[in-house]
Amino acid sequence: MERTRCPARFTRALAAFSVSLLAAGTLAAVAPAAVAADTDLARNGGFESGLSDWACSAGSGAVVSTPVHGGSSALKATPVGSDYANCAQTVTVKPGSTYTLSAWVQGDYVYLGATGTGTTDVSTWTQSSGAWKQLTTTFTTGSATTSVSIWTHGWYGTSAYHVDDLSLVGPGGAPVAVPAAPTGLTAGTPTATSVPLSWTASSGATGYQVYRGGTKVAAVTGTSTTVTGLTASTAYSFQVTATNSAGESAKSAAVAATTAATGSTGGGNNAGLPDHALVGYLHSSFANGSGYTRMADVPASWDVINLAFGEPTSVTSGDIRFSLCPVTECPNVESEAEFKAAIAAKQAAGKKVLISIGGQNGQVQLSTTAARDAFVTSVSKIIDTYGLNGLDIDFEGHSLSLNTGDTDFRSPTTPAIVNLIAAVKTLKAKYGSGFVLTMAPETFFVQLGYQYYGSGPWGGQDPRAGAYLPVIHALRDDLTLLHVQDYNSGSIMGLDNQYHSMGGADFHIAMTDMMLTGFPVAGDQTKIFPALRPDQIAVGLPASTQAGNGYTTPAEVTKALNCLTKKTDCGSYQTHGTWPGLRGLMTWSINWDRFNNGEFARNFDAYFG
Structure with missing residues (x-):
């Protein structure tokens, strides 16, 4: 108590990368099939199809015809207030594989990175005086990683930045199927304001959406959650769907639960406290x-x-x-x-x-x-x-x-x-x-x-x-x-x-x-x-x-x-x-x-x- 906390602006260091050269005379021996199979997995990385496949925070992104690095279009994203204009997409990848992420950028501060790699997430950044600069970083996916999020953004209080010709090069991920609907949905002991739910995992799912009466009320990664904010002595119906990078499953069979009367607290460790x-x-x-x-x-x-x-x-x-x-x-x-x-x-x-x-x-x-x-x-x-x-x-x-x-x-x-x-x-x-x-x-x-x-x-x-x-x-x-x-x-x-x-x-x-x-x-x-x-x-x-x-x-x-x-x-x-x-x-x-x-x-x- 009585301690001041003010979040600091966080600084970054630009990573340096090296490229290994093939020894002369061994070219035929070291051209592995895996390299030939590498492909650009980023979708619409040149923004020639508008913002298709990209999601930009707070409506910050737009496609412009100038300046561009290649083709006829580029991304322009504008930080406003506390939003730093993050634009991202999720890409299907293979576990245990190495990928190279790059983009041509210009702007006061421009960042490029990947999250959800299953190993060490990466990022790099640059300051640009107006000329196009290329950002590049690499990462290796974890043993169970099948998708990553690639993103770019600016910084608070700076002007718009531009991105073009963004690519993610590496082994193509196997097609991901939409998971089956979860089974075994059950409701635990309700309180006056909450209902605990659990269900059986769906193969290939990376997350679950919880619905109350047809309205989504929660998104979780595990196979249980507690739905809160309910009214005492009221009947509710719940369903769950499974999600991954391919989409969302059909809804599970519904389960019904009625909340307890006002004043009941049900499970948990309330230790004899008053309601308030x-x-x-x-x-x-x-x-x-x-x-x-x-x-x-x-x-x-x-x-x-x-x-x-x-x-x-x-x-x-x-x-x-x-x-x-x-x-x-x-x-x-x-x-x-x-x-x-x-x-x-x-x-x-x-x-x-x-x-x-x-x-x-x-x-x-x-x-x-x-x-x-x-x-x-x-x-x-x-x-x-x-x-x-x-x-x-x-x-x-x-x-x-x-x-x-x-x-x-x-x-x-x-x-x-x-x-x-x-x-x-x-x-x-x-x-x-x-x-x-x-x-x-x-x-x-x-x-x-x-x-x-x-x-x-x-x-x-x-x-x-x-x-x-x-x-x-x-x-x-x-x-x-x-x-x-x-x-x-x-x-x-x-x-x-x-x-x-x-x-x-x-x-x-x-x-x-x-x-x-x-x-x-x-x-x-x-x-x-x-x-x-x-x-x-x-x-x-x-x-x-x-x-x-x-x-x-x-x-x-x-x-x-x-x-x-x-x-x-x-x-x-x-x-x-x-x-x-x-x-x-x-x-x-x-x-x-x-x-x-x-x-x-x-x-x-x-x-x-």
């Missing part, structure tokens, strides 16, 4: 300008109280310690016995008290199994000593950074991330179904994964961008609440491909909609981050102007809640659903809210009654 909960952080181990608040003095409005903070003895030790604020810093601090008694009293009143690990100054990196085990042991000791209900993960700074090559949130390889997931699963197994697990990542670590993740199509970006996504995904069945910090952040792009800034309703609506709708990670449509349930989501805000950048007035908070739960008061951002089961709000912090005369808690109580 107020979550706050209590400065228990330190003082700041907000003053120290004793546990017994925490107002009854707060349903989840996160003790801030448990911190490591060193960044890599995994050994977490917690102690009350020293009396020299907090003259009104209670005794240990009073603190424990007050926790028990809160719990008797139905409140949950958690230990929050991390914060602005408590970087934790579980890079080794020894650190993982020390984390489990030390966190267990804190929970047992104070009789707590669970754990809040508030890793900030460089606690979570993706290693190079860790490009799939569904199967992370970075040790610090793998070990954190394992440690939390161990704690959950130890304490059972009543264990409350919450997370408070910054938007930088979550929603920024929509644009940047792993090595991605950009290369060189901050490895923390989206680094929480593997943790959230792996623990989604154990997760009680996710309350992303919608503050101390730069502008973030929403699913509308527009940037949204802190402090207004639109920012909270757009950031929350992403978690309740799901989104492709780093623009890769084969890697869709699945939606969370609305009962797992609380919107995170600062309690006052002193608590962090991005303070949002009660009127704007109310607008955000109205849009998310009722689809009224929506501003420039239109949500992809309506979620009356949204769990509630989180704030930094209880102390700052008391300092601000309880404005945040009063607004929550007035809204949810």
Whole structure:
């Protein structure tokens, strides 16, 4: 908490390539059949057929007759505002094969690349003073890769760029057949606002589309999802189709499900929370300008109280310690016995008290199994000593950074991330179904994964961008609440491909909609981050102007809640659903809210009654 995050502009380095020359006298011996079979797989790479086979973001592309490099046409694409004029197409390729991507370009900044290669995605770029320049890059497909996306784009705030004679040369991919319709579609136990679905995989499918009453509501890569934003006590019908580069299958047989009555939460780990909960952080181990608040003095409005903070003895030790604020810093601090008694009293009143690990100054990196085990042991000791209900993960700074090559949130390889997931699963197994697990990542670590993740199509970006996504995904069945910090952040792009800034309703609506709708990670449509349930989501805000950048007035908070739960008061951002089961709000912090005369808690109580 209280940490500023401003996404930086990411720079690129132009790759240098070398060409191996055939030795004289061996020409006949080294002319393999595979080379003769290579072909140009890019469709309409000269743009002689208009924009056929190309998709350009935000309507940014057009075909012009001048300037051209060859033929009579070329692409002209114009970045506008937060859109950088990306034009792309999907091409069928062969697994384990090498391809050369090239194009002639001109413009202030022009980029060329390929994603979904199954190995290392590639990109290259150039600045041009007006003359045509050729960009070239190569890649090798993975052992199971049958299609890739090739793309070109400009950059924010620059003038139009031009592309012509684009080619992708390599072995032609075998024809891909449209997959058969999925079978075995079943519905799990519904909640009042969601229905879990699962089905049998279709051979050759790379993704699935989920339909509710004939309307597409989700796109996923796996064989299960949870459809959210539903109305209580209502019958629904669902179908699923399978997709790949050849197209979309027929719809599966329909399955019917009826949502539970209002107030029911069905599966998941709701841990006895009220339908709408107020979550706050209590400065228990330190003082700041907000003053120290004793546990017994925490107002009854707060349903989840996160003790801030448990911190490591060193960044890599995994050994977490917690102690009350020293009396020299907090003259009104209670005794240990009073603190424990007050926790028990809160719990008797139905409140949950958690230990929050991390914060602005408590970087934790579980890079080794020894650190993982020390984390489990030390966190267990804190929970047992104070009789707590669970754990809040508030890793900030460089606690979570993706290693190079860790490009799939569904199967992370970075040790610090793998070990954190394992440690939390161990704690959950130890304490059972009543264990409350919450997370408070910054938007930088979550929603920024929509644009940047792993090595991605950009290369060189901050490895923390989206680094929480593997943790959230792996623990989604154990997760009680996710309350992303919608503050101390730069502008973030929403699913509308527009940037949204802190402090207004639109920012909270757009950031929350992403978690309740799901989104492709780093623009890769084969890697869709699945939606969370609305009962797992609380919107995170600062309690006052002193608590962090991005303070949002009660009127704007109310607008955000109205849009998310009722689809009224929506501003420039239109949500992809309506979620009356949204769990509630989180704030930094209880102390700052008391300092601000309880404005945040009063607004929550007035809204949810």
